Amino acid sequence: MSHTLSTSADPVRVLIVEDDPMVSSFCARLLHMKGFAVKTACNGREALDILQTHPFDLVLTDLQMPEMGGMALLRELREHYADLDAIMFTAYATVDTAREALKLGAFDYLTKPFSVDELERTVRRAVEWRRVRQERQRLSEVVALYEISQTFTSTLDTDTAVREIVELLWRRFSPAALSLSLVHPEDHELELLAHRGTPAPTLVGVRVPLRQEPGYDSLFEQHAQLINRREPVAPSHLARLVLRSNDRPVGVLDLIRTPDQPGFDSDDRTLLAICASQIAASLDNSRLYRQLKQQNLETIVALAAAIDARDPYTAGHSLQVMQYAVRLGEVVGLEHDRIEALRYGGLLHDIGKIGVPDAILLKPMYLSPEEMEIMRAHAVIGVEIVRGIKALRAVLPIIRYHHERIDGAGYPDGLSGDQIPLEARIMAIADAYDTMTSDRAYRRAMSQEEAIAELQRGRGSQWDSGLIDRFIELVQAESHTLRLPQPRAVQALRDQAAHMPNIELPRF
Numbered sequence: 347m348s349h350t351l352s353t354s355a356d357p358v359r360v361l362i363v364e365d366d367p368m369v370s371s372f373c374a375r376l377l378h379m380k381g382f383a384v385k386t387a388c389n390g391r392e393a394l395d396i397l398q399t400h401p402f403d404l405v406l407t408d409l410q411m412p413e414m415g416g417m418a419l420l421r422e423l424r425e426h427y428a429d430l431d432a433i434m435f436t437a438y439a440t441v442d443t444a445r446e447a448l449k450l451g452a453f454d455y456l457t458k459p460f461s462v463d464e465l466e467r468t469v470r471r472a473v474e475w476r477r478v479r480q481e482r483q484r485l486s487e488v489v490a491l492y493e494i495s496q497t498f499t500s501t502l503d504t505d506t507a508v509r510e511i512v513e514l515l516w517r518r519f520s521p522a523a524l525s526l527s528l529v530h531p532e533d534h535e536l537e538l539l540a541h542r543g544t545p546a547p548t549l550v551g552v553r554v555p556l557r558q559e560p561g562y563d564s565l566f567e568q569h570a571q572l573i574n575r576r577e578p579v580a581p582s583h584l585a586r587l588v589l590r591s592n593d594r595p596v597g598v599l600d601l602i603r604t605p606d607q608p609g610f611d612s613d614d615r616t617l618l619a620i621c622a623s624q625i626a627a628s629l630d631n632s633r634l635y636r637q638l639k640q641q642n643l644e645t646i647v648a649l650a651a652a653i654d655a656r657d658p659y660t661a662g663h664s665l666q667v668m669q670y671a672v673r674l675g676e677v678v679g680l681e682h683d684r685i686e687a688l689r690y691g692g693l694l695h696d697i698g699k700i701g702v703p704d705a706i707l708l709k710p711m712y713l714s715p716e717e718m719e720i721m722r723a724h725a726v727i728g729v730e731i732v733r734g735i736k737a738l739r740a741v742l743p744i745i746r747y748h749h750e751r752i753d754g755a756g757y758p759d760g761l762s763g764d765q766i767p768l769e770a771r772i773m774a775i776a777d778a779y780d781t782m783t784s785d786r787a788y789r790r791a792m793s794q795e796e797a798i799a800e801l802q803r804g805r806g807s808q809w810d811s812g813l814i815d816r817f818i819e820l821v822q823a824e825s826h827t828l829r830l831p832q833p834r835a836v837q838a839l840r841d842q843a844a845h846m847p848n849i850e851l852p853r854f
């Protein structure tokens with residue numbers, strides 16, 4: 347039997363364990379008159395039996411009883427009912443007995459014979475102590491919940507926020523099932539973000555159209571539809587609320603308990619309401635952030651397409667380089683943020699070409715040394731263009747160093763070996779491979795085999811040997827999925843971007 351804390355409105359539940367019927371009935375009558383809910387047992391064994399089926403707040407127990415005495419009972423209580431308070435009666439009050447009882451977790455002891463006042467005073471003190479302890483416990487729970495919810499309010503990634511929310515609520519409220527849905531105002535849909543517990547998990551990510559009806563009943567109904575709940579749940583065992591942020595519904599949180607569990611009490615509901623505002627803010631922030639990121643990415647893709655479109659031969663180059671670089675980054679085990687930097691780096695590595703005149707950029711033959719210098723400036727110009735965007739800070743080294751060479755003969759800084767950031771070394775390979783395998787004004791595209799042979803020739807001089815090996819393995823295994831559809835028209839790129847997974851801006 348779980349000993350949930352009784353609320354302040356409930357009478358305090360006391361179990362009197364005493365083999366002397368006179369003492370037992372005296373205590374029971376007195377405490378009953380004072381408003382306590384009382385039961386009696388005549389030894390420790392019987393008390394344990396009763397505790398299995400009835401929750402209590404306080405146990406008053408005699409020391410010496412047949413079958414199981416007070417000390418043995420205290421040991422059992424400490425073991426199995428740690429939340430229960432106990433007061434020991436003893437006719438043999440020695441310092442040692444009292445000390446042992448207190449050591450076993452007894453709140454206090456009363457020496458027989460005791461007066462009505464003594465009994466009442468000690469019980470009241472125990473009850474007061476219990477109330478203070480519960481308050482403190484609740485307060486620390488609220489503080490803990492607040493602190494945790496602050497953490498997920500600062501998490502802008504929806505998946506992480508949802509995982510933390512579900513974990514937190516599951517731990518605190520022990521429901522049999524928990525579900526969370528999110529309103530997508532721009533699509534007029536409700537999406538199931540998370541579902542845990544029984545009945546069997548529903549498909550997360552499913553959406554239903556939102557009905558434009560006043561009040562929240564339709565929102566609750568649509569949430570129930572998302573989780574396939576057909577049977578009604580007793581109100582005492584259902585805790586559901588509309589999550590609101592900026593006076594707008596952002597989702598539904600729904601917790602249920604089974605009939606054999608205790609219902610949600612007023613403390614649970616208050617605590618849930620506190621959490622709900624934090625959860626709503628967190629979900630709303632991450633949804634807006636995701637939307638912003640998507641818009642941001644689409645802008646960058648459009649910008650990259652515009653750069654590529656200046657030269658019909660380089661259409662789609664940036665997107666293809668991004669594809670190669672991201673895959674190579676994944677293969678070498680880069681973490682999420684660095685992969686994201688590669689993604690943006692792939693799209694933006696040649697953005698500095700905006701500053702290169704058409705006469706040079708589109709020249710179908712070899713460039714003069716002066717023209718070459720202007721062309722090479724694109725790495726530095728690119729950094730100047732992107733420098734102002736804080737979220738793209740990690741992309742700057744990729745843009746600046748994507749033409750450096752392992753042997754130090756590259757530009758703009760002539761870095762060599764490990765001085766060149768890993769992401770830039772990856773980008774150099776992705777960039778070169780796509781350039782080799784695409785048509786140019788002055789030559790036809792190389793075949794995959796020819797390009798690989800070229801990469802091998804530059805292994806260790808132009809490019810990082812280890813990365814070249816991994817890249818060659820990669821294109822040999824995945825060339826059909828890595829290559830963008832040909833010909834790469836600008837519109838095709840936009841379509842491609844629209845189908846890219848939700849991409850996160852790097853966090854710095």
Ligand SMILES: [Fe+2]
Pocket residue numbers: 695696724748749777
């Ligand atoms: Fe470049």
